[in-house]
Amino acid sequence: MTHKQTLNLLWLLLVALTLGGAFLGESSEPGLAVTLVICLTMAFKGRLVIDHFMELKTANRTIRNLMRAYFYVLPLVxxxxxxxxxxFARFTTL
Known part of the structure; x- marks a missing residue:
């Protein structure tokens, strides 16, 4: 499989994950399980974008690790x- 074909398949996967997440968010009841699925999808999609579309797989290790950490910390938060x-609601009220 060529690099272009791989990128096309990954792009289709990202689109499918985005549409699946939107459908899940609109059709299911809010809960911890749904939140976890969406957060895991967020981390997976971020890692795909960083490694394949931003081509940070071969970049400086510090930059790559900081970007990867962002897509692991954001779902955790x-x-x-x-x-x-x-x-958090109590912390943000006056």
Whole structure:
């Protein structure tokens, strides 16, 4: 498989994951399981974009690791905000 074909298949996978996440978000009841699935999808999609479309697989290790950390920390923070939403609401009220 050529590099162009691989990128095309990965792009289709990203589109399918995006549409699946949108469908899941619109059709299911909010809950921890749905939040976890969406956050895992977010991390997976971020890793695909970083490694294949931004071509950071061969970039400076520090830059690559910082970008990867962003796509692991953001889903983790999303889950924590969902789980501890009452506490965060108290912190943000006057």
């Amino acid at each position: 999303t889950v924590l905000v969902y789980v501890f939403s009452e506490h």
